[in-house]
């Protein structure tokens with residue numbers, strides 16, 4: 001028999017998931033995924049821009065490969081995501097001469113997209129992040145002023161859930177966001193979720209992304225958010241968990257030398273271990289409402305926190321080169 005993994009220790013609680021891409025399922029991380037996890041989320045390959053790059057062309061290659069990998073290994077799959085303001089294809093919002101499309105056209109395109117994608121993986125993907133990050137971060141604003149919002153007003157959110165439900169009535173449907181423990185943002189998310197519930201929109205739960213730090217958000221903030229969302233009768237999943245040990249982003253102005261990465265020191269590793277214990281104690285206490293916990297990436301070698309944006313690399317290959325140049329996040333359980 002195979003050695004026990006995290007998923008086995010958590011059998012009584014909830015599935016333990018991980019974000020994956022082609023490299024992860026084909027390379028050395030694949031064994032770790034099979035051993036430790038019983039849920040996967042495609043990190044990028046099901047986002048609208050990847051899977052639907054042109055109006056009449058879908059790109060299923062990577063998404064299918066991930067679904068096949070998971071199915072073969074008896075791993076459940078969360079789909080991510082059906083609607084986001086980022087990684088969305090430009091054609092979606094424009095007509096043939098480049099002008100913004102009408103609300104009717106945009107909703108028709110959204111419906112075609114959601115119907116096609118959800119239908120393809122019907123019965124294989126058990127849960128979808130339907131709408132990602134629609135709430136604004138500034139306290140003064142409610143919804144984020146995206147191309148979706150500018151063209152459709154707030155209606156696109158309920159519509160997205162309805163289209164997904166029509167395509168696969170058995171799929172669990174989530175609203176997913178970050179900083180969902182922050183009081184001001186939490187209340188706006190609550191307001192959105194409540195309005196959807198009150199209107200009878202088919203929503204199963206809320207994804208709290210969980211891109212957290214060593215001491216923020218506090219355990220109290222995490223508990224309050226879980227209880228607040230659960231009070232609506234919704235399920236909760238922690239969808240993108242990682243805990244950076246980097247206190248702040250590296251200075252990257254042209255004439256400032258980049259700070260040297262000090263590595264994951266024993267002190268930081270211990271603080272992170274304590275922090276992971278603290279939050280998993282909370283998750284276990286709320287096992288009645290928490291139906292999944294997913295880590296955002298497999299190992300510290302390839303965390304998105306080290307690969308995104310500006311001076312930080314911009315690709316997997318550059319990850320190791322940057323180790324010596326910037327502070328790395330070391331946010332995950334595996335090295």
Ligand code: XIL
Nearest residue numbers: 043044080132176178209240304308
């Ligand atoms: C990130 C991926 O990890 C990166 O590879 C990509 O460059 C940008 O998106 N919130 C989400 C995820 O919902 O889809 C994001 O994933 C991380 C933040």
